[in-house]
Amino acid sequence: MLKEHMENDEIIRIISHNDADGISAAAVIANALKEENAQFHTTIVPRLKEDVINQLRHEQHDLFIFSDMGSSFVKEFNTFKSDVIIADHHQVDETESQSNVVHVNPHLFEIDGSKDLSGAGSAYLCVRNLDKKHLAYFALVGAFGDMQGQDGFTGVNKLILDDAKETNLEINEDLKIVSKASEPLFKSLAYTFTPPLPGISGDLEGATTFLEKTGLSYGIKFTDLADEEKDVLAAELIKINPDIFGDCYLIPSEIPMLRDLEEYAYILDACGKNKKFGLGLSIALGERENALFSATELQRKYRDQIVKGLEWVKREGPIQLSSSQYLYSEDKVLKSVMGTIASIGLSVELIDSSKPVLGLSRLHNDIKISGRTTREMVEKGVDLGKALRDSSNNFGGTGGGHDIAAGAMIPYESKDNFLHLFDEMIEYQLNND
Numbered sequence: 001m002l003k004e005h006m007e008n009d010e011i012i013r014i015i016s017h018n019d020a021d022g023i024s025a026a027a028v029i030a031n032a033l034k035e036e037n038a039q040f041h042t043t044i045v046p047r048l049k050e051d052v053i054n055q056l057r058h059e060q061h062d063l064f065i066f067s068d069m070g071s072s073f074v075k076e077f078n079t080f081k082s083d084v085i086i087a088d089h090h091q092v093d094e095t096e097s098q099s100n101v102v103h104v105n106p107h108l109f110e111i112d113g114s115k116d117l118s119g120a121g122s123a124y125l126c127v128r129n130l131d132k133k134h135l136a137y138f139a140l141v142g143a144f145g146d147m148q149g150q151d152g153f154t155g156v157n158k159l160i161l162d163d164a165k166e167t168n169l170e171i172n173e174d175l176k177i178v179s180k181a182s183e184p185l186f187k188s189l190a191y192t193f194t195p196p197l198p199g200i201s202g203d204l205e206g207a208t209t210f211l212e213k214t215g216l217s218y219g220i221k222f223t224d225l226a227d228e229e230k231d232v233l234a235a236e237l238i239k240i241n242p243d244i245f246g247d248c249y250l251i252p253s254e255i256p257m258l259r260d261l262e263e264y265a266y267i268l269d270a271c272g273k274n275k276k277f278g279l280g281l282s283i284a285l286g287e288r289e290n291a292l293f294s295a296t297e298l299q300r301k302y303r304d305q306i307v308k309g310l311e312w313v314k315r316e317g318p319i320q321l322s323s324s325q326y327l328y329s330e331d332k333v334l335k336s337v338m339g340t341i342a343s344i345g346l347s348v349e350l351i352d353s354s355k356p357v358l359g360l361s362r363l364h365n366d367i368k369i370s371g372r373t374t375r376e377m378v379e380k381g382v383d384l385g386k387a388l389r390d391s392s393n394n395f396g397g398t399g400g401g402h403d404i405a406a407g408a409m410i411p412y413e414s415k416d417n418f419l420h421l422f423d424e425m426i427e428y429q430l431n432n433d
Helices: 002-007 020-035 050-057 071-077 119-130 133-145 156-167 185-190 204-214 227-240 261-273 277-284 290-316 332-336 338-347 375-379 384-393 412-431
Strands: 011-017 039-045 063-067 083-087 101-104 170-175 245-250 325-329 357-363 366-372 398-401 405-411
Touching: 002 011, 002 063, 002 119, 011 020, 011 050, 020 039, 020 063, 020 119, 020 133, 020 261, 020 277, 039 277, 050 071, 063 071, 063 119, 071 083, 071 101, 083 119, 101 119, 119 133, 119 156, 133 156, 133 245, 133 261, 170 227, 185 204, 204 227, 227 245, 245 261, 261 277, 261 290, 277 290, 290 332, 290 338, 325 338, 332 338, 332 357, 338 357, 338 366, 357 412, 366 384, 366 412, 384 398, 384 405, 384 412, 405 412
Parallel strands: 011 039, 011 063, 063 083, 083 101, 325 357
Antiparallel strands: 170 245, 357 366, 366 405, 398 405
8 A cells, every 4th residue: 555655656644653662653654755755744743632633634645654553543544535554553442444544553463562563663564565674673763662672572573673683783782771972970870761770770869879889980981981890880780680781782884872772762752752753753864963962952851850750759659549559740840751750660669560550740621641560460460551541431531552551631620530440440450360
């Protein structure tokens, strides 16, 4: 379908999600089209809503591509007069697609979209046969952005990894700390959230104390350490979390700042979280210099917001319910990173991992909800995507996602009743697995 529309010299409409996975997904498709001299128009959005879909319905395009989103709107796309490609990895419903809709989603093939294929991965599969294996690394950037590659790639992601290795990817063992060449060591450690370093991640004072005890200067950059100092640092960090030393996925032809795929994902994520979607996409399409300078400034700001958020979690802690817990704030900074601090709070052991956690942010008359849990809780029966979809629907809201991470939007006045119902649903899931 895609090739046919490209050959007709049509403007192809791309709509994608605003996080690192969504921007990577848009980048895979846009770069493929750009290389073929095809025309395209891309829009990055935080979520698909009925009004957005109705607006798109009236646009004069023959092909729409929805990446890292769209699987919950198959019924609506079936009524489009245009062709539609959905390249998603979130949970699906029972609606079958009509002849005008191509639906690419791992869940349709009983493959887990929360760990085995990202939205960018689904997008890559849509262009792979156009001789685009050299774009496979964008699918891996998206996977890292969706927290899928940290323990090694599995499922379809592993097949995409093989494509990347065949073309432009190298894998080296090294310390998996961030900003090795651009931040002083104490910040590099404090800003490393994956793998988590309890007592260090998100804690500038904790990182400084650790380095002082280790006998290393906290103000020096990692790249300026002597080899023996790097060995000392590695040995001490491995004692805290052995996963901190492992495979790093690199594109040698890229500039140093974007060479490591996890670092690439963090930069795109910072652009998305700061609502600079176009900036993130422009970098993925090849812009450098000024664009990268702006993005790294956003990244510093974003990381500082996360540190502030984790300090707040450490100070206040989540509010406990019977089977779940939640964070709630109307603080402007905290609201912007609520989902992130919920996720990191679990991984660095600031939040009890035996209960799913919701991060609630008030947006005028609505509340945005980000849900996170652990793989262990999923194995016990927790499915956040289902729980958030069903509980939000009861109050005129929308929700869904994955079993391990999901989101929702509800009216503000429904907050307390929603939390009660969600908690009951989690209890039911745990008792009826």
